[in-house]
Amino acid sequence: MAKYAIKNVTVIGGGLMGSGIAQVTAQAGQNVTLVEVNADVLKKTEASIATSLARVAKKLYKDKPSDGEKFIAETRGRIKGSTDPVESVKQADLVVEAIIENIDIKHKLFKDLDAAAPPSTLFASNTSSLSIGEIASVTNRKDRFGGLHFFNPVPVMKLLEVIRTPETSEETYQAFMAWGKSIGKVCITCKDTPGFVVNRLLVPYMAEAVRMYERGDASARDIDTAMKLGAGYPMGPFELNDYVGLDTTNFILEGWHKKMPDNPLFEPLESMKKLVSEGKLGMKSGEGYYKYD
Numbered sequence: 001m002a003k004y005a006i007k008n009v010t011v012i013g014g015g016l017m018g019s020g021i022a023q024v025t026a027q028a029g030q031n032v033t034l035v036e037v038n039a040d041v042l043k044k045t046e047a048s049i050a051t052s053l054a055r056v057a058k059k060l061y062k063d064k065p066s067d068g069e070k071f072i073a074e075t076r077g078r079i080k081g082s083t084d085p086v087e088s089v090k091q092a093d094l095v096v097e098a099i100i101e102n103i104d105i106k107h108k109l110f111k112d113l114d115a116a117a118p119p120s121t122l123f124a125s126n127t128s129s130l131s132i133g134e135i136a137s138v139t140n141r142k143d144r145f146g147g148l149h150f151f152n153p154v155p156v157m158k159l160l161e162v163i164r165t166p167e168t169s170e171e172t173y174q175a176f177m178a179w180g181k182s183i184g185k186v187c188i189t190c191k192d193t194p195g196f197v198v199n200r201l202l203v204p205y206m207a208e209a210v211r212m213y214e215r216g217d218a219s220a221r222d223i224d225t226a227m228k229l230g231a232g233y234p235m236g237p238f239e240l241n242d243y244v245g246l247d248t249t250n251f252i253l254e255g256w257h258k259k260m261p262d263n264p265l266f267e268p269l270e271s272m273k274k275l276v277s278e279g280k281l282g283m284k285s286g287e288g289y290y291k292y293d
């Protein structure tokens with residue numbers, strides 16, 4: 001019998017990633033509490049989950065739309081919205097944090113959650129680039145803390161990176177692997193290193209594409225076309241930057257540059273910094289390297 005049985009999951013942050021994590025968890029039959037900063041944002045989160053579930057239902061139940069409606073209603077019924085992080089963790093078996101990529105804000109959140117959650121509750125961060133050990137350092141449950149790194153769009157991307165720090169216990173690691181499988185993901189394991197596997201390779205690639213564009217070697221559109229038709233990528237690097245969120249990629253580069261100033265791959269990007277300062281964060285704000293309706 002596994003030490004940690006996970007049935008009640010609290011997801012903190014309902015943006016691009018948290019909404020997807022809540023959705024796939026509820027799709028797997030587990031109870032989800034989804035925490036956001038206020039009721040207006042919660043409404044937006046719920047609407048985006050409804051849209052995504054409709055896409056999933058269309059595919060799964062194409063011959064029986066009435067079953068699709070039932071699937072949507074039951075999945076949505078398992079997700080409870082909340083604006084109170086402390087209250088939301090009191091019954092949780094697992095907490096997955098997916099808030100803004102900022103260590104101070106994550107620290108403040110985890111300190112509060114650590115004081116409120118039962119000792120048996122496992123904690124995980126979905127951070128793209130921060131050290132899991134550093135995030136966990138403010139808690140008294142470093143052995144019950146690890147990384148669960150999902151990919152955007154969560155309902156479609158099959159991978160889950162499971163990150164163990166030197167202090168993550170074997171039981172916690174096994175519980176994370178079993179949970180990832182229970183929600184339909186393929187899990188890989190990585191040490192607590194910058195960017196884990198995917199982002200350590202993907203972020204420098206996206207940054208090199210932007211440097212190529214900033215030098216004027218080729219247009220963003222042509223670089224995207226080249227990588228899609230010449231390398232078989234589903235999205236070009238500018239489409240992907242806009243899809244991930246320019247604020248997120250910019251945070252990653254600035255953070256890594258601070259820690260590893262001698263690595264030219266992590267130099268922040270002038271065009272990206274400018275877009276972010278203008279609130280042009282990519283698809284989620286309607287404009288980034290491209291414009292969206």
Ligand code: CAA
Pocket residue numbers: 052053055056059127128150151152153154155156157198199202234235240244248
């Ligand atoms: N929810 C549910 N279903 C979705 C969805 C969503 N949000 N987005 C797409 N889909 C479904 C569609 O309904 C469609 O289903 P069918 O096959 O049944 O028609 C299928 O996915 C394909 O979607 P589209 O036809 O709309 O478009 P597409 O073929 O171009 O695929 C994509 C879209 C899956 C996003 C694809 O372009 C892709 O794989 N892009 C690359 C994404 C990627 O690299 N993600 C990783 C980013 S890095 C990251 O996440 C880590 C980090 O820390 C920054």
Ligand code: NAD
Pocket residue numbers: 012013014015016017018035036037041085097098099100101102109126127128129149150151152243244245248
């Ligand atoms: P996002 O900006 O879309 O969403 C973040 C959400 O967190 C917002 O809705 C915000 O209101 C909410 N939030 C902020 N502080 C909060 C708090 N204290 N309590 C509750 N909610 C709070 O960001 P995102 O793209 O979903 O990224 C979230 C995390 O996931 C980051 O750590 C990021 O690095 C990581 N990540 C992002 C991607 C990606 O492709 N965007 C992929 C994998 C991992």
